[in-house]
Amino acid sequence: MSQPKIERSLGQKVFRVLSGFEIAVVCFILLFLLTFFGTWEQQYLGLYQAIDKYFDIDSLFVVPRNEHDKIIFLPLPGTYWVIVVLSINMFCGGIVRMRKGWRTAAVLVSHFAILFMLVAGAVSSIAKKEGLMMVYQGEKSDYAQSYHSSDIEVFAYDEKGDRTAPTVISSGELEPLRNEDTLHVDLPEFPFELEVTGYLGASSMALAKNDPERAKNHKVIDGYFIHEVERSTTQEENMPGCYVTVSKGDEVYELMLSNLNPQPISFVIDGTRYGMLLTRKLWPMPFEVELNKTVGDYYPGTRKARWFQSDVTKVTDGNREDYEIIMNHPMRHGGFTLYQARWDKPQGRPFSGFAIVRNPSDRWPEWAFYISTAALFTHFLTMLSLYIMRSTRKSSKAVS
Amino acid sequence: MRIPALLTLVAALFTSCHESERSISVSETRELTLFDQKYPGNIKDYPPLTWRRIHGTEMRIVNYLAGPEDSVEIFMGISQGGVLPNSNRWLGQFGKDPAADLTAFTEIQVLGREAYLVEASGDLAAGMGNPAKPDQGLIGFVRKSGEDVITLKMTGPAADVAAQKEAFLAYATSLEFVDLHIIPAP
Numbered sequence: 092m093s094q095p096k097i098e099r100s101l102g103q104k105v106f107r108v109l110s111g112f113e114i115a116v117v118c119f120i121l122l123f124l125l126t127f128f129g130t131w132e133q134q135y136l137g138l139y140q141a142i143d144k145y146f147d148i149d150s151l152f153v154v155p156r157n158e159h160d161k162i163i164f165l166p167l168p169g170t171y172w173v174i175v176v177l178s179i180n181m182f183c184g185g186i187v188r189m190r191k192g193w194r195t196a197a198v199l200v201s202h203f204a205i206l207f208m209l210v211a212g213a214v215s216s217i218a219k220k221e222g223l224m225m226v227y228q229g230e231k232s233d234y235a236q237s238y239h240s241s242d243i244e245v246f247a248y249d250e251k252g253d254r255t256a257p258t259v260i261s262s263g264e265l266e267p268l269r270n271e272d273t274l275h276v277d278l279p280e281f282p283f284e285l286e287v288t289g290y291l292g293a294s295s296m297a298l299a300k301n302d303p304e305r306a307k308n309h310k311v312i313d314g315y316f317i318h319e320v321e322r323s324t325t326q327e328e329n330m331p332g333c334y335v336t337v338s339k340g341d342e343v344y345e346l347m348l349s350n351l352n353p354q355p356i357s358f359v360i361d362g363t364r365y366g367m368l369l370t371r372k373l374w375p376m377p378f379e380v381e382l383n384k385t386v387g388d389y390y391p392g393t394r395k396a397r398w399f400q401s402d403v404t405k406v407t408d409g410n411r412e413d414y415e416i417i418m419n420h421p422m423r424h425g426g427f428t429l430y431q432a433r434w435d436k437p438q439g440r441p442f443s444g445f446a447i448v449r450n451p452s453d454r455w456p457e458w459a460f461y462i463s464t465a466a467l468f469t470h471f472l473t474m475l476s477l478y479i480m481r482s483t484r485k486s487s488k489a490v491s
Numbered sequence: 492m493r494i495p496a497l498l499t500l501v502a503a504l505f506t507s508c509h510e511s512e513r514s515i516s517v518s519e520t521r522e523l524t525l526f527d528q529k530y531p532g533n534i535k536d537y538p539p540l541t542w543r544r545i546h547g548t549e550m551r552i553v554n555y556l557a558g559p560e561d562s563v564e565i566f567m568g569i570s571q572g573g574v575l576p577n578s579n580r581w582l583g584q585f586g587k588d589p590a591a592d593l594t595a596f597t598e599i600q601v602l603g604r605e606a607y608l609v610e611a612s613g614d615l616a617a618g619m620g621n622p623a624k625p626d627q628g629l630i631g632f633v634r635k636s637g638e639d640v641i642t643l644k645m646t647g648p649a650a651d652v653a654a655q656k657e658a659f660l661a662y663a664t665s666l667e668f669v670d671l672h673i674i675p676a677p
Contacts, residue, residue: 229673229674230672230673230674231525231672231673231674232525232672233524233525234524234525234526244521246527252535252536252537253527253528254523254527254528255523256520256521256522256523257520257521257527258517258518258519258520259517259519259520259521260515260517261517261519264515264517269511271511272510272511272512272513273511273512273513274512274513274514274515275512275513275514275515276514276515276516276517277514277515277516277517278516278517278518279516279518280518280520296546298548298620300620300621301620313545313546313556313561314545315545315546347546349546352546352547354531354544354546354547354553355544356543356544356545356546357538357543357544358543359540359541359543362540364538364540366544373521373524373526375521375522375523375524376524379525381674382674383674
């Protein structure tokens with residue numbers, strides 16, 4: 092006798108598909124492929140570019156390519172969105188649809204924890220901020236700079252010759268530019284407009300008189316020009332450059348900006364001096380770090396640091412606190428974590444490079460891991476106890 | 492076969508959406524930090540409005556253009572060697588005889604201590620990748636700084652350099668050391 096067929100509404104059908112194992116299996120296969128091709132492409136794209144291509148929220152689709160830019164596999168959905176689908180599937184199947192009772196309570200908790208871990212990844216992907224603070228011994232700093240994104244900063248000098256708070260043309264606007272593109276920038280706070288052209292993501296700056304042959308094919312401004320160089324797979328080494336036209340009516344300045352020059356160039360409009368520079372994105376810190384002492388050592392025969400540690404003083408609103416920062420022993424302040432990531436002693440002058448990370452979900456994966464482990468341990472222990480109890484009951488029945 | 496073709500088309504559409512010309516309005520500002528108060532050689536300067544700062548080089552930590560059609564170059568450097576050898580090297584570039592001692596130069600106060608003003612004009616010899624030039628002028632100072640010397644040099648057509656002399660002297664004497672990023676001594 093066959094069972095009567097259950098009629099389901101469209102919503103129920105959709106829910107069953109969403110919560111089904113089929114989606115989970117497809118997601119896991121896609122994640123395997125994405126991880127495989129992402130790792131494969133990393134060897135010639137570089138870590139940053141590969142992460143950007145495969146794992147970024149903006150990557151809806153990725154087309155795996157080889158080092159010759161040839162397509163090597165079918166387009167795949169972006170990893171971020173596969174994980175979003177997997178999270179929905181897990182929520183529907185592993186929590187909503189799952190049978191609930193004291194026997195499944197621990198599994199339910201572990202599902203929650205794993206989901207929490209996936210959410211932590213999403214929060215980190217959106218809200219995590221990181222930068223590098225470089226400080227020489229005996230000096231202090233109150234800012235970090237991005238490893239690989241560069242902004243254009245425009246500012247006026249005040250009557251004392253000091254810079255005023257700069258207006259920032261973000262890397263998000265600049266990085267998508269190709270060499271032949273033009274970006275018109277309206278700056279409401281300034282009496283002029285800008286036009287960014289000739290943007291190069293990986294460039295070098297040269298003096299025309301030192302390289303006259305190459306200079307012939309480039310725009311030379313004030314004796315300098317920028318030219319494209321081969322993109323490094325280490326994104327930190329890629330220095331952008333561009334040309335900027337500043338205009339106010341008939342008054343026009345042609346400028347060239349390069350990330351290789353950390354000092355601003357200037358121009359005067361309406362009797363005010365303005366400065367402009369292209370620099371790694373600046374990230375002001377709510378505290379100052381004074382580097383009192385830094386020590387380290389290199390691997391034999393190399394300039395690669397083997398170990399290092401720093402004695403610092405953190406100054407916040409006049410309050411001073413001393414810290415010892417050792418590898419794997421960071422300094423924490425509010426939501427900021429400060430690790431020592433670099434050390435060197437060029438020309439006998441030691442410095443420390445502190446990686447600063449602010450990630451609201453910094454500890455979430457750790458908590459999720461503990462919860463999930465505890466829940467699964469409880470579940471296995473419960474199951475084992477039940478099994479032992481059942482076995483004991485069966486044996487005692489058999490004896491009686 | 493249809494699904495892969497469709498996926499390829501969708502991917503191509505996503506990757507081909509690129510505007511070659513865009514307009515944006517920007518008002519986002521950043522807080523000031525010690526980055527904004529760091530100066531090359533820890534020397535803060537107050538240039539006249541008629542000077543325009545351009546990129547520096549390893550030898551030129553500060554680099555300006557001034558005068559008609561940017562004919563005058565003003566640049567600061569920190570180099571090795573004494574005050575007299577550097578001053579005489581500059582004179583030599585104009586084919587002038589070297590000075591026997593520093594009394595041959597006008598003394599001015601720069602960055603809290605004596606500096607020596609070097610002036611010359613005439614035909615500038617070729618050097619540092621630049622061709623020889625006739626009728627050029629030079630005004631500059633050399634100041635001792637520890638084991639090194641701080642130099643500020645203005646070169647260009649003799650008449651244009653002479654026209655900038657007053658501005659140059661005002662600029663030189665207004666320089667000051669600013670090192671806010673150094674931990675103050677207790």
